[in-house]
Each structure stands twice: as structure tokens, then as C-alpha cells.
Amino acid sequence: MTSSILLSATTWVYGLSAFLYLAAWVFHRPGLEALASWAAAVGLAANTAAFFLRWAESYWLGMGHAPLSNLYESLVFFAGMIVLVHLVVERRTGNRVIGAFSAPLAFLALAYASLSPNISDKIQPLIPALKSNWLIAHVVTCFIGYAAFAVAFGVSLMYLLRTRAAAPGRLAGRLPEPELLEEWTHRLVVFGFLFLTAGIITGAVWANTAWGRYWGWDPKETWSLITWFVYATLLHARLVSGWRGRRIAVLSLVGFGAVLFTYFGVNLLPGLHSYQTTG
């Protein structure tokens, strides 16, 4: 399939972008940053093109469904959303160092999708339970939320490096001002929370139309609720208890850990079935 080839190429473009961002930061070559941004934008364009191509290919194969139905396809969408969110943040802040912490995440997501032997890049027909427009709404909203949390994770990590007790070294010193990082952690978490909420809700509506129960305490459902609780805690701690800085950054890391577990870890749980999907 042509889309898979295009996506393999995209992986390397994201890899290049991540490398350039990191090199610009580590070797203090701001000139490379613009190049890194361009690489990210080109990668995003290829990622988007491959997404729609894959959609068309599924029609040519007589299946005709949006490419959001298995682990491979969701990782592809996830990677694209991370880069999109990252580029928006970069534009709005006018600061490009952030890419050093989010471009690698997009690269890893796509590299995992392309290289892992456990993940098939074949276009598969939809099993009956997945034939629902709620599936599309569910996956899209969840992964926009996850992407915002991923970039928030990168920004929080930068915050923690920047504000270590020891005076920041030369590398950490080149990271953006703590105030900016803190502000963007919060904005991204708020944005991600809205989309995660929408993702859980669309998932519940979908479950209700397919199986007649909007909530069944399935491990995947439960873990998405746990994630939601963690970020709700963050919002309340910040807004009402006045938590700031490192504590919020740590909660943001914990939240992203919960996201990753919801996404990948649930399949490792003992003796439990989960959806045959990645939703």
C-alpha cells in the first residue's frame, strides 16, 4: 500500500525534525530550529496526505472506512496530532525549543507503528462492532486530547529541568522561561481535558448503541476514567488550592503516564478482554 510507504518516509522526516530540534538546543544553533520546524511541517503534510490516501485505498479495496480502526492507524493519527499541536504552540509562543521535547514523541509514535512486529499496517475490514460514526468521533476526540497531553508532558518535563534545585546548567538554562512553560502546561492540559471528556462521552454513546450499556467498567474505559481523574485533580489543585510550578508539572507527567497506560498498557493486564480496537 502506497500510504504505508509514505508513512515510513514520514517517520524519517519526523526523526530528522526531532534531531534538528535537539541539535539546535544542545549545540545552541538557533539556525537549525527553523529547519526543524520546516521538517515538522513537511512531515505533517505527508502524514495528512497518507491519512487521506489510506482512506481512499480502503475504498479501492472495497471496505471504505476512515483509517481510525486499529492500533497502526490510531498511532498514525496520534503522531500527526502531536505535530499539529506542537506547531500551534510554537507559533503562539514564538519559541521553538519546545520542539526538542515534542517532535521526538511524534517520531517515536510513528516509528513504533512502522517498525513493531506486533503491529500490522494492513488495511483491515471493519468488524460489525466498529461500524459506527461514533467510532470516528471517539477516536478523533480521544487522540486530539492525548496529543495535547503529550505536548503538555514535554513542556512539563522542560519545566522540571529548568527549575531544578541546582542552578540550571547551560543546557537547561537555554530552555524557555518557567512562567511560559507553566502557562502552556496549563493551557494544554485544559485543552486536552476538554477533548478527553468528549472522547469518553463519545465512547460511552458508541458503547450504548452497540451493546446497550454506556459504561461497563471495561479496563480500557476504567483507565480512561482514571486519566480523567488525574487531570481533574490537576485543574482543581491549581485553580482552587493554588498549586503551581513543580507540583503541577509532576501531575502532568503522571497524567501522561495514565494516558500511555490507557493506550498501550491495558492489553498487559491479567486475564481480561478488551476491545479489539484501539479506541
Added chain:
Amino acid sequence: MTASRSSVGAALREGFASIRLTIVLLLLLAGTSILGTLIPQNEAPATYRALFGDTGYRFFRALDLFDLYHSWWFQLLALLLAVNLVVCSAERVSRQWALLTGKTPVPDPRRFEGAEARAAFEDPREPAALLAAVEPLFRRRFRRVAVRETQTGGRFLFGESGRGSRWGVYAVHASVLLLLVGGLIGSRFGFDGFVNIPEGETVQTIQLRNTGERLRLPFAIRCESFSVRFYETGAPSEFRSRLVLLEEGREVLRRDILVNDPLEYRGITIYQSSYGTLPGREVQLSFTSRETGMVYTRGMKPGDEFEIPEGLGTFVLLDLRPNASFRGSPVGDAFVGRLIPREGEAVEVLLPVRFPTFDRMRRGEVVIAVEEVKQRHYTGLQVNRDPGVPVVYAGFVLMLVGCYVTFFRAHRQAGLRLEPHGGGSRVVLAMTANKNRAALPSAVERLARELRRR
């Protein structure tokens, strides 16, 4: 006495209004939910004994860890969160009542003096004339507008918008309550059951999922046919049941259902959930005469009679008996018939589908064997009633709207001073907001630009 009681009440209220309790409860709910994903839920006792041993099994059982999300303590945590939410929100709403409902007086112009987001310019018109030019714009931009004359003969314009966004948080909190209430309604007044119906058959009772009890529905369900379609890869592409609903034998509804496309009737929803195969009721039987070795075959269905040639008697096919047994051993699905020989007693003949030559053991004059059974499907239906769903869905909508409003709308106030200044006016615009203040300077700049053009 009363003093101490009221102080206990006050302490309770304060405790329940505390956000620290919220954080503790949210983290406890998250932590215990994790536990529920690590321990498989609602498995058979034997599974748990194998996993944890007998002592471990009894200990965990006492703590309700095998049906954790329905345990009393998990529900207590949810209830505490709900009380926390109500007390805390009610307290804040009553404290902010004037602010929330717009009963606050127009603020003094001095309130805007310290505002960070401000813009100033001069205009050749004097304040009264300038006011006439800018007031319509202000009224368009702000919901509530007030005009005052200042002591210096200038004018002060106050504008405010987005006050309703302050309700956003309370909408979110109310939506959490709606979800809890909807869930409670569902578990109190709803049911969750399933039923398997072979093609062509009609049922009126279903089995409840958590208690195993049987429940009689106010209507009967007939499955006319079930079909499954496959992709070339062998994966299933469609499950379809053709259902007919009957009330007192009268057909009231006829419709196909698919996964993701259920049927609802009188508040009860019927979902396609699984399927399987059963032997059909039509069977091809062979009759072998022991004496001549001749074989006679015949298609039969229950109720049919067959005069076996050579005077070997009459065979009546009675029924298909699912999961039959022979002398205490299970033999699976079997047809049952009666063989009436020309003379002597009639005998019952068991014809298990899985063992076609079973009848040889009877050592009769004729050996009856199952040659071919047409398979038929049964459809597995999930049959639910959940009157809480509308409440839950209302909660979903309220939660999304509430989150959007809370996160992306702000309550803004603007003060515009038009002061006499050398025959014209000096104009100062300042704005404040309850959140997202980073966006204020550009908002002030934009408004100032529009004001200048007037």
C-alpha cells in the same frame, strides 16, 4: 448544646466544602479503580481460588474486591464526592450570587485604574459628542452597558460581557451529579439481560445478567431469521437478525437489527450481541433393514410419520431434544422418535446428532441413523431497559458545554473614560477579566482601534 451542635454542623459543612477532600476523593477513586483493573472482576470463585488461594480468596471477597465497582465502599466514595460537590458548589454560588446574576452595581471608574490591559488616545470631539459616536459600538460589544457623568464633566462608559461564563463550572459540577443520578436510576429501575432465540422461534422471557433470574417481557420476540456475512479474509462483516415483536400473539413491530443498530420498543432495547448454531428441525434419516441390508432414506421433521417398508413398523419423529443424555451420559443434541413395530411394544429411539450410528446399539430389526441435519442459527440478543440514559445523556451535553464555557469564555469588564482635554477628549480604555488575562491586551487594542474609527 445548640452551640456545639451548630459548630459540629459548621465543621461538617466546612469539611465537605473543602477542595482538599475533593483531591483526596478523586485520587482514591483513581487508585481503587486501578485495583479493579488489576484484579479480574466478576469471575467464577474457582478462578480466584486458583489465583489467590483459599485464604486470599476469602479475604478479598470480604473486601468486595471481585465486584469492586459495585461494592458499598466504592459507591460510598462516589457519594462522598457528590456531597462534596453539592456543598462546595452551593456555598460558592450563594457567596457569588450577586456576581452570577448581574446584581452588582456599576463599578467606580477608579476600579479600572490599576488594570494592566489599557489603551489611551486623544480625540478632537468633546466628551458628550464622542459618547454619542462610541456608545452604539460599546452596546454592540457588551451585553450590559452603563453611562455616567464624571465630576470633571467627562463621561464614563462601563461595559461587561460573558458574565454567564461564571456558571460554566457549576454546569460541569451539576453534570457530574446528573451522571451519578442517571447511573443510580439505571441500576434501580432498569435491567440488563440476554436471550438466545433459534431461528423461527418465539420467546417471552429473558435471563438477567447479574442475578441469573428470569424475567418475563411485556411482549414476545420472534427471530424470523439470522444471517452472518463474512469478508474474504474470513472476518465477520455483518450480523443481522430479522425480528418480530408480538403482543398477545399480534404482530406489533417487524425490523432487522444489526450490531450498532438496535431496536427499541416500550422502553426496552434489543441489541444484536452474539450468535451460534443449532441443529435444525429438519433431518434426513436412514432406515437400514438388518435382514435385507436395504437402506431407505427419508427427510422428516417433528410430527412426521413414516411407514418403513418390509413391514418393519412405523416411525414417528417426536422432537429435537437439546443436550440430551443417555443413561446419564450427555450425548449432545438428539432427535427423539417412537418406533411402533407391527407387533410388540413401541420403543423410544434416541438419535444423537453427533453419533449417527448410535441406534445400532439397540440391536433392533431396523437401524435408524441421522444422515444430515440442516444447521440453523440462533441469535444472541442483549435485552436492556435503562431509564437513566436520558439523564446521563443530558449530563454529557451539560458537561461538554460547561467545560467549553469554563475553559474558553471569560467574564470581561471594560471601563472607557472620556475626559475633557483641551477642547477635545482624552480617551482611556481599560479591561479586566476573571481568566485568560493573557488575551486581554490584544482585545483592548482591537476595541481601541474600532473606537478611534468612530
